[in-house]
Amino acid sequence: MRASDRAYTALREQILDGDLPAGTVLAEVEQSVRLGVSRTPLREALTRLASESLVSGHSGRGVVVTDVSIERVNELFEVRQALEEQAARLAARRRDPAVFQHLQREFRTAHELLGTDEGLRRYYDLVQRLDDAIDEATGNAFLVSTLAGVRTHIARIRRLSSDNPDRLRDAAREHLAIIDAIVDGEESLAAHATQLHLYRSLKNIVTS
Amino acid sequence: MRASDRAYTALREQILDGDLPAGTVLAEVEQSVRLGVSRTPLREALTRLASESLVSGHSGRGVVVTDVSIERVNELFEVRQALEEQAARLAARRRDPAVFQHLQREFRTAHELLGTDEGLRRYYDLVQRLDDAIDEATGNAFLVSTLAGVRTHIARIRRLSSDNPDRLRDAAREHLAIIDAIVDGEESLAAHATQLHLYRSLKNIVTS
DNA sequence: CCGCTCTTTTGTGCATACATTCGCGTGAGA
C-alpha cells in the first residue's frame, strides 16, 4: 500500500471518528512525523481530504479540519434528500425484484434484532446492504459517487446524534416502506417514502 | 499564483475545451515539462483532477482523461435533474423577489438577443447570471458546490451538442417559466419547470 | 504603557535526487 494512501486513510478515519475534532490544525511536518510518512505523500493526502471538504484552508498556513455545525447539517440533508430521492426513484425503475424481495423478508423481522449489541451490529449491516442494493439498482455510477460524498459528511454528524431504540424501530419501518415501493416498481412512492425517512432522520438529529 | 494552481487550471481548461481529448494519457514528466512546472505541483494538479473525475487511473501507470460517452450523459443528467430541481425549489422558498424580477424583465426580451454573435454572448452571460442568482438564493453552499461538480462535466459534453437558434429560443422561454415560479415563490412549480427545461436540454443533446 | 517595526523562526511551496515497481522485450528451453 502506498504511503499517501495510508496517510489519507488514517487521517480520514481519525476525522470521521472525531479523534481529530473540527478546528484542529494539521501542520505538514507534524502530521508526517506522527503518521510516519514524508511530507510529499502527506501533502497528497491533505489535497484529497480538501477535495472532500473534510479539511479547508489549504492555501495559506496549514489546513484545518472543517466544522460540522447545525446549519451545515441542514444543508447536507437538503442535498441528501434530492439525491437519495432520485436514487430510490431509479432503483424502483431498474431494480432486480429478487434482490429487494430478499431484503424485504429480512427487514420484516429486523425489529427483533434491536435488543442486543450483536443484533444492533447486524441491523446496521442490513441497512448498509440496503443502501448498497439501492446504489447498485440505480445503474448510475455518477449518482452513487456523488451520494458517497454526501454520506461521508453524514457519517461525521451521526456521532452527534443518539441512536435510541424507538428511533431505530421507526427507521426500520420506514426502510421497509421504501423497499416495498421498490419491489412494486412504484417510482414516486419510493421517492416519497425516502423523503419521509430522511425528514424523520433529520428531525431526530436536530432534536437530540 | 502557485505552480500547482497554474498546472491545475491549465489542464482543467484544456480538458474541458477538448484540447486534451478523452483517452489521452497524461504522463507526469511529459506534462510537467510541457507546463513548465516540476513533478510535485503537477502531481497535486492531477490528484485534484482525479477527485473531480476528469482523469482516472491514478493508481497504476499514468492517468487518463475520462471519456464522455452517451451513457455518462444520461447518468449526469439524472444527478443534475435531482440537484437543479432542489436548487429551484429552495430558491423559490428563499429568494429575494427583486433579484428575480430584474432577471424576469431581462429574459422577457432575451429572444431579441439571439440574432447576432454579440447578442448570443450577452444571452449566455444572462443565463450565467440566472444560475448564479439561483445558487445564491438557495442559501446552501454545499448544494452549490455539489452542483458545480456536475456542471463541470456538463460543460464538457456541451461541446458535443449543437446550439441551434430554435433550441435557444425555447430554452429562453423555459428559463422564464422557472423565473416566474421563483418570483411567485411557487416551489413545486419552480421544480417542475426546471425538470421540463432539463428534459428538453437532454433531448436536444442526445438527438444531435 | 502602548504601539510599531524589525528580526527571528517556523512552515509551506517547489525542485530534484533516490527508490521501487511495473511493463516490455529478448532470449533460451521445451
Add this chain to the structure above:
DNA sequence: TCTCACGCGAATGTATGCACAAAAGAGCGG
C-alpha cells in the same frame, strides 16, 4: 514455434533540501 523467465528501462512513489513568505516575538520609539 510457442512459452516462460529474466533483465532492462522508464515512469511512478517517496524523501529531502532549499527558498520564500507569513506569523510570532523582541526591541525600540512615541
